[in-house]
Amino acid sequence: LRRTLAVLVALVALTAACGDDDPAEPSGAPTTSTPTSSPTASSSTTTSSTSTSTTTATSTSTTTSMRAAAVSTTTPARPALASVRIGLVRAGVFDQPLDLKWCAGHAHPLVAEKGGRIRRLDGRQVLDLTGSVSNGGEQGLLGIACSPDGRFLYVDYTDRNGDERLDEYPLPASDVLDRRAARNLLTIPDPAPNHNGGGLLFGPDGKLWYALGDGGGAGDQYDNGQNRNTLLGKLVRIDPRPAAGRPYSSPADNPFARGGGRPEIAIYGLRNPWRFSFDRATGDLWIGDVGQGRVEEIDRLPAGRILGANLGWPYFEGTHRYRSGSPPAGAIGPVFQYGRDQGQAVVGGYVYRGGAIPALRGAYVYTDTYQPSLRAIVVESGRVTQFRDLGVRVPGLVASFAEGPSGELYVLSLSGGIYRIDRR
Numbered sequence: 001l002r003r004t005l006a007v008l009v010a011l012v013a014l015t016a017a018c019g020d021d022d023p024a025e026p027s028g029a030p031t032t033s034t035p036t037s038s039p040t041a042s043s044s045t046t047t048s049s050t051s052t053s054t055t056t057a058t059s060t061s062t063t064t065s066m067r068a069a070a071v072s073t074t075t076p077a078r079p080a081l082a083s084v085r086i087g088l089v090r091a092g093v094f095d096q097p098l099d100l101k102w103c104a105g106h107a108h109p110l111v112a113e114k115g116g117r118i119r120r121l122d123g124r125q126v127l128d129l130t131g132s133v134s135n136g137g138e139q140g141l142l143g144i145a146c147s148p149d150g151r152f153l154y155v156d157y158t159d160r161n162g163d164e165r166l167d168e169y170p171l172p173a174s175d176v177l178d179r180r181a182a183r184n185l186l187t188i189p190d191p192a193p194n195h196n197g198g199g200l201l202f203g204p205d206g207k208l209w210y211a212l213g214d215g216g217g218a219g220d221q222y223d224n225g226q227n228r229n230t231l232l233g234k235l236v237r238i239d240p241r242p243a244a245g246r247p248y249s250s251p252a253d254n255p256f257a258r259g260g261g262r263p264e265i266a267i268y269g270l271r272n273p274w275r276f277s278f279d280r281a282t283g284d285l286w287i288g289d290v291g292q293g294r295v296e297e298i299d300r301l302p303a304g305r306i307l308g309a310n311l312g313w314p315y316f317e318g319t320h321r322y323r324s325g326s327p328p329a330g331a332i333g334p335v336f337q338y339g340r341d342q343g344q345a346v347v348g349g350y351v352y353r354g355g356a357i358p359a360l361r362g363a364y365v366y367t368d369t370y371q372p373s374l375r376a377i378v379v380e381s382g383r384v385t386q387f388r389d390l391g392v393r394v395p396g397l398v399a400s401f402a403e404g405p406s407g408e409l410y411v412l413s414l415s416g417g418i419y420r421i422d423r424r
């Protein structure tokens, strides 16, 4: 019964995950209906025949005034998606797991449950924030990240006021966190319950990166995407330790560190960058930015061309114009996008760098909450050269991916399952 309830809660909660049923959606805005069929009603493919009718790479459909994301670094591996054969190996069952992270020096990875609990993968509870977390819709305990030295755990969640909060906890050898030791770094007023972002991780630069949605409602009604004076609609990049009497500091190479906007901002023009990752081999940044009503967007920023990027929301939704008026100069378009035939809430994943599935090495793996078949793209010289539905459907609705210490990938279902992606 509990599992059934959890699934129902997840279904209800995530119908708001894309912009389509935003309560404040203006009439006449592009919309699609909430999916009414069971997630399992869609076909599970075992071939690469999934429709690509609305799948486009920016290189072939770039709207005027957007430049292609990339001039690219050549990746060492050459994946061969057509020969990839994978399956799922269950690694655990949790209550709406949203994040899974390994911490240096700690044997057991940690799982964040949407409702506010953090557990080790072996099930042991290490923190209970259920009394502090709002858990409606897209709200909840949304992300965790371990400091590179394994001494601190960072936690982001929607608080009881509906605002987004980032806290630090000392991470002891026992893994059990002391609530009283929490140190608040950021509390970001959030005007609406949707579009909260939540992705949290340390980049290859050793900085803490934190994704925040545009605040919510629909159509960026609060005008946050291009507003450099708010952290909403941004990827934030900070040194999270106290410095100069402040709870954290902003790196001097952040684009607005010396003025022109909030110094914490790394990237702007985002709608709801729910999940993002860095390619551990190249340092490229990948973002799954959930679309408004037309396309789901995957952005790739090559290492060295990340800081200060403007991804164009709300003037662009993917490569399509969205808000009228003069778009920002130099807005960067997605490397890949897909339409409503393939889903309505992209879940950004990782570039696979593990050892178990050689043909997948170097490909970016992602999915969609509502059509959770695992998919992959290969980008070479800034262009998508391979796309494939990998023929594995994840049970339930999918929320997140995770990357293990050796580069193996995991996928987390809101129905509870955490699965390792393995060769079949």
Ligand SMILES: [Ca+2]
Residues within 6 Å of the ligand: 190, 191, 192, 193, 194, 195, 196, 213, 214, 215, 216
């Ligand atoms: Ca919000």
